[in-house]
Amino acid sequence: MKVEVQKIKVISIITPAEKNENYIDRALESMAAQTYTDFEALILHSDIDALKRAVGQRYREDARFKFIETPKDIPAGAARNIGIEAAKGEYVYFLDSDDYISDDALQMLIENMDGHPVVRGRMRRTDLDSSEIESAAEQQRVSIFHRNRYNLVRNHSALHFLISKDYIDRLGLKFAEEVQTYSDLMFIVPLLEAVEVVPFVYEAVYFRRRRNDPITHPSLRQMPIEQRMHDLFSIYNRLKQSHLSFEAEALLDTLLLNFYRKHLIVKFKDKDQIDVHFEGLQETIRKVNPSVLKTKDRVLRLDVRAIQSRSRRTFKRLSMVRDVVRDAKRGFTTRNGRKEFIYKYSYMKKALMDDLVVFESFQGKSYSDSPKYIYQQMLKSRSGYNYVWVMNKKQKIPGNPMTVKRFSLKYYYYMARAKYIVSNVRMPNSYIKREGQKYLQTWHGTPLKRLAGDMDDVHMPGTNAARYKKNFSKETDKWDYLIAPNPYSSAIFKRAFWFNNTMLETGYPRNDILTNDNNPVIIQDIKEKLNLPLDKKVILYAPTWRDDEYYKVGKYKFSLQLDLERLKERFGDDYIILLRMHYVVASKMNLTGLEGFAYDVSKYDDVSELYLASDMLITDYSSVFFDYANLRRPILFFTYDIEKYREQLRGFYIDMETELPGPLLMTNDAVIDAIENIDQIEEKYRERYEEFYARFCSWDDGRASEKVVEAVFKE
Numbered sequence: 221m222k223v224e225v226q227k228i229k230v231i232s233i234i235t236p237a238e239k240n241e242n243y244i245d246r247a248l249e250s251m252a253a254q255t256y257t258d259f260e261a262l263i264l265h266s267d268i269d270a271l272k273r274a275v276g277q278r279y280r281e282d283a284r285f286k287f288i289e290t291p292k293d294i295p296a297g298a299a300r301n302i303g304i305e306a307a308k309g310e311y312v313y314f315l316d317s318d319d320y321i322s323d324d325a326l327q328m329l330i331e332n333m334d335g336h337p338v339v340r341g342r343m344r345r346t347d348l349d350s351s352e353i354e355s356a357a358e359q360q361r362v363s364i365f366h367r368n369r370y371n372l373v374r375n376h377s378a379l380h381f382l383i384s385k386d387y388i389d390r391l392g393l394k395f396a397e398e399v400q401t402y403s404d405l406m407f408i409v410p411l412l413e414a415v416e417v418v419p420f421v422y423e424a425v426y427f428r429r430r431r432n433d434p435i436t437h438p439s440l441r442q443m444p445i446e447q448r449m450h451d452l453f454s455i456y457n458r459l460k461q462s463h464l465s466f467e468a469e470a471l472l473d474t475l476l477l478n479f480y481r482k483h484l485i486v487k488f489k490d491k492d493q494i495d496v497h498f499e500g501l502q503e504t505i506r507k508v509n510p511s512v513l514k515t516k517d518r519v520l521r522l523d524v525r526a527i528q529s530r531s532r533r534t535f536k537r538l539s540m541v542r543d544v545v546r547d548a549k550r551g552f553t554t555r556n557g558r559k560e561f562i563y564k565y566s567y568m569k570k571a572l573m574d575d576l577v578v579f580e581s582f583q584g585k586s587y588s589d590s591p592k593y594i595y596q597q598m599l600k601s602r603s604g605y606n607y608v609w610v611m612n613k614k615q616k617i618p619g620n621p622m623t624v625k626r627f628s629l630k631y632y633y634y635m636a637r638a639k640y641i642v643s644n645v646r647m648p649n650s651y652i653k654r655e656g657q658k659y660l661q662t663w664h665g666t667p668l669k670r671l672a673g674d675m676d677d678v679h680m681p682g683t684n685a686a687r688y689k690k691n692f693s694k695e696t697d698k699w700d701y702l703i704a705p706n707p708y709s710s711a712i713f714k715r716a717f718w719f720n721n722t723m724l725e726t727g728y729p730r731n732d733i734l735t736n737d738n739n740p741v742i743i744q745d746i747k748e749k750l751n752l753p754l755d756k757k758v759i760l761y762a763p764t765w766r767d768d769e770y771y772k773v774g775k776y777k778f779s780l781q782l783d784l785e786r787l788k789e790r791f792g793d794d795y796i797i798l799l800r801m802h803y804v805v806a807s808k809m810n811l812t813g814l815e816g817f818a819y820d821v822s823k824y825d826d827v828s829e830l831y832l833a834s835d836m837l838i839t840d841y842s843s844v845f846f847d848y849a850n851l852r853r854p855i856l857f858f859t860y861d862i863e864k865y866r867e868q869l870r871g872f873y874i875d876m877e878t879e880l881p882g883p884l885l886m887t888n889d890a891v892i893d894a895i896e897n898i899d900q901i902e903e904k905y906r907e908r909y910e911e912f913y914a915r916f917c918s919w920d921d922g923r924a925s926e927k928v929v930e931a932v933f934k935e
């Protein structure tokens with residue numbers, strides 16, 4: 221028979237909600253769904269009205285949900301303390317507002333307390349958009365382990381412990397209030413010191429959601445290293461003052477040493493940082509228990525002993541030697557390591573060359589895009605500069621600049637020595653921006669798909685949203701200049717790239733030729749260069765890539781949905797079609813049987829020239845249409861997978877249904893019909909096209925290259 225007495229005990233769930241209005245629904249939902257219903261949920265926030273507006277009505281009406289006002293901008297630990305003060309329950313439980321728990325979590329915990337003052341369940345990490353549920357009922361097994369109690373807090377968190385309120389009061393447990401992070405240690409270490417065992421309930425699951433925006437909305441673990449270091453040192457020193465068990469010391473020392481190994485070694489690559497932090501680190505690390513230190517690996521031990529006993533200057537020297545050894549080791553073991561070593565220790569030590577400009581377009585894949593037009597403008601209007609182009613294939617470039625292959629030794633040499641770097645995509649992580657170097661980022665399109673900081677989820681291989689954004693912001697920090705093609709992009713770039721340097725609001729250099737060279741002679745030239753028939757009209761098909769369809773990192777698949785046979789049959793007498801895949805697409809196209817009608821121009825360097833040579837564009841979610849609209853020629857959107865693309869992959873900045881200068885077409889029938897009736901379509905979309913043009917093309921006046929060169933390169 222089940223014992224009923226436990227059922228009357230109330231659990232106080234304490235949930236600080238500051239800045240988490242957007243995430244809290246999932247937490248509330250999981251509280252409401254608890255099979256153990258005797259709880260009060262104490263939701264803490266500095267603006268109760270705003271919070272109430274953000275949550276569903278059912279929580280406002282359910283008396284178990286209590287909204288408690290806190291002072292503004294207090295750390296989460298202080299908010300939890302207010303929660304503890306207000307708690308009326310026999311038990312206290314901490315659930316964060318961006319996480320959630322399994323439906324029977326509270327029940328499993330309380331039923332398995334077994335007379336102990338504290339019990340803990342299992343933690344699982346999931347993504348922010350995850351709706352995974354795991355409940356004991358599904359698992360059909362019940363287990364309680366009595367574990368080494370300190371194994372339960374390796375993530376130093378008080379979450380998912382169910383604790384007797386009486387016990388908390390008796391021990392006077394409080395979270396640290398003077399810190400943002402690590403405040404849980406102050407609560408949890410004394411608690412664990414006071415108990416012998418903590419039952420562990422495998423079936424009670426706490427889902428810890430991984431935040432996807434470490435730059436503007438960091439979770440506590442994503443806070444800046446400086447903050448976390450200050451907090452960890454402060455809590456560590458406070459706790460070390462009391463008499464602790466060996467297990468507690470091992471927990472704290474290991475936390476400190478891991479922090480050093482994971483974050484400070486990297487930080488100390490910049491030797492000035494040693495000057496800033498050495499004293500505090502030395503004072504703290506001297507408190508590490510020698511028996512704990514003995515259990516760590518040799519390299520770490522040597523480092524720690526040096527910090528403990530040497531002067532700052534000696535440690536700095538040792539640290540320099542350590543860096544060289546580490547980089548040299550990489551030099552022997554990784555493909556580019558040797559070159560990066562020479563780059564860092566030799567080339568970077570040589571003086572910058574003030575007259576040298578390195579250009580790169582699409583990672584050295586082509587001589588194209590805005591870097592090409594900026595370069596051509598420099599040839600015309602500047603003297604005294606030397607140029608290097610990053611080109612992966614051998615190719616003759618006007619002006620005969622030096623060309624280097626990406627990641628070759630020469631490439632590293634010029635990346636180290638050039639005063640100016642011009643690129644339209646991100647640089648590799650190994651690129652180190654030098655003091656005095658100027659990095660002009662041209663970017664490569666008006667954004668339709670959500671960019672960097674504006675992306676919720678990332679579906680590209682080998683990364684997640686948090687890592688992606690962190691890397692991305694490291695890159696954008698290096699940009700001195702960024703080109704905006706229109707006011708709309710300028711606003712988005714500032715936000716999504718966290719960009720505060722010089723925005724060149726000039727329009728796109730790559731679009732200059734759409735204004736200046738839009739004439740029959742040049743168009744015929746381009747067609748001849750491409751060996752195209754001169755008596756046919758030209759359709760350009762230029763779709764973008766799909767984040768989730770790939771062979772491996774950087775090599776994407778594209779499966780052609782356009783029915784070329786039908787198009788040829790219907791329009792072959794009057795039209796030809798140019799197929800232009802995005803530069804990350806690696807799929808090959810098979811055009812047998814379509815000779816004289818379909819041409820693969822994916823390898824052609826400059827898409828702007830293809831725009832000029834075509835009479836009509838078919839695209840999808842590619843930024844090409846923003847540029848193409850400069851020509852005021854018809855645009856069709858073949859958007860057969862718009863639902864997936866919009867909902868799952870990226871999300872759009874503009875409303876595709878109402879703001880585009882042409883129709884969305886879902887089938888080949890619709891495409892054929894649209895080409896057939898292209899005149900009516902032009903007529904129908906005339907007004908919208910004009911609005912679109914005014915919004916996105918008005919800065920493109922044919923002089924963008926000139927303005928950019930003017931702004932960045934002295935005469």
Ligand code: C2G
Binds near residue numbers: 667841
């Ligand atoms: N491009 C091209 N051929 C294609 C698609 C794109 O030559 N079939 C070129 C165009 O210059 C285009 C640029 O690559 O403007 C960027 O391509 P998008 O399809 O827009 O995609 P993406 O590389 O993801 O960049 O802010 C812009 C976005 O980041 C988009």
